[in-house]
Amino acid sequence: MIHGSPCRVLIVDDSAVVRQILSEILASDPAIDVIGTAADPLLAREKIKRLAPDVITLDVEMPRMDGLAFLENLMRLHPLPVVMISSLTERGADTTLQALALGAVDFISKPRFDVARGLQGYAEEIIGKVKMAARSRVRTLARPVAPRITLDTVAPAPARSIRFRTTDRLIAIGASAGGTEALRVVLEGLPADAPAVVLTQHLPATFSTAFAERLDRHSAMSVREATDGEAVLPGHAYLPPGGKHLRVIRDGARWRCRVDDGPAVNRHKPAVDVLFRSVAESAGANAIGAILTGMGDDGARGLLELKNAGAPTLVQDETTSVVWGMPGAAFKLGATDEQVPLERIAERLMSLARG
Known part of the structure; x- marks a missing residue:
């Protein structure tokens, strides 16, 4: 995309109604140019070659080729920023999380009933996410090569060594766009006996259970x-249940989770600022705060409160962030002195916890 020129968008959806509504919504913004639509991935493939879009909106369930299969091929061969259009169902949540794992930048939830009116209600969010996607970083999807297994290579897995044991640290992490995969990477890098972790990721209420299960598997x-x-116990990570804030409260010598059904903060529920402020108050210098990739500035002020309470803080660096909105806002606010690449964040959190 040439700086200053409109973002060129291709809409891929098997529903003519959805294609029309998304076209009208996106075309209403002068910074967006809807260059075409396609009813299925095979038509989309030809239009991508011919029209060279900056961003694609992609429905998951389509004829002739499954949206996930198309996305995987696209990210491997011709990576582009993709915003998924997904249904607000339990099955839709699992499929959307798979799409984000394959490299989609973000997603828009499609209502189950009265799609036309429902999408119009999301107009501002749809425009914002497409424009954000145009500025995001995408990477070629590398297909993992399975190791050749022989009888000599089959052996019991070694027991995970106990590298850390304390109840005196609490790690608080916030994320948004790009965060479902970033959180997976961070949690994969933490040992089974790591300090307790409390998390807030911007997600629709119906996605929280599938997301928690996905992180638990990894x-x-x-x-x-x-x-x-x-x-709140070591070796455990806690996510807010669907559509609610998560706070941490002190109860004598221990911490407890407080699930809060209060109003949205920074237009989000759950909100990272709500979690971070409670951790600053309850844990202070015993906490460690981190903001991963995400759009907007939720969490920046809360991270500053953590830093002012004596907690070490860090943000994901710009190079490895899908969107450097939330981490960038926190860094510019002076909420942290440290930017860390995604693949080193788990190691850095453990180093700070030991320190």
Whole structure:
């Protein structure tokens, strides 16, 4: 995309109604140029070659080729920023998380009923996410090569060594666009006995259970949706349940989860600022705060409160962030002195926890 020129968008959806509504919504912004639409991935493939879009909106469930299969091929052969259009169902949540793992930048939730009116209600969000996608970083999807397994290579997995044991540290992490995969990378790098982790990721309410289960599968820690009042324990990571804030409160010598159904903050529920402010108040210098990739500035002020309370803080660096909105806002606010590449964040968090 040439700086200053409109973002060129191709809309891929098997529904003529959705194609028309998305075209009208996106074309209403002078910074967006809808250059075409396609009813299925095979038509889309030809239009991508011919029209060279900056961003694609892609429905997951389409005829002739599944949206995920198309996305995987696209990110491997011709990576482009993709915003998924997904349904607000449990199955839709799992499929959307797979799409984000394959390299989609973000997603827009399609209502189950009265799609036309529902999409119009999301107009501002749709425009914002498409424009953000045009500025995001995408990478070629590398297909992993499976190792050749022989009888000599089959052996019991070594027990994970205990590298850390304390109840005196609490790690708080916030993320948004690009964060579902960034959080997976960070949690994969933490040992089973790491300090307790409390997380906030901007997601629709119906996605939280599928997301917690996905992180749990990829982590040596136990990852779960928090329940109100439960103790915060080492080796566990806690996510807010759908559409609610997560806070941490002090109860004597321990911390507990507080699930909060209060109003949205920074237009988000859950909000990173809500979590960080509670951690600053309850844990202070015993906490460690981190902001990963995300759009907007949610969490920046909360991270500053953590820093002012004596907690070490860090943000994901610009090069490895899909969107350097939230981490960039925190860095510019002076909420951290440290920018860390995604692949080193888990190691850095453990180093700070030991320090």
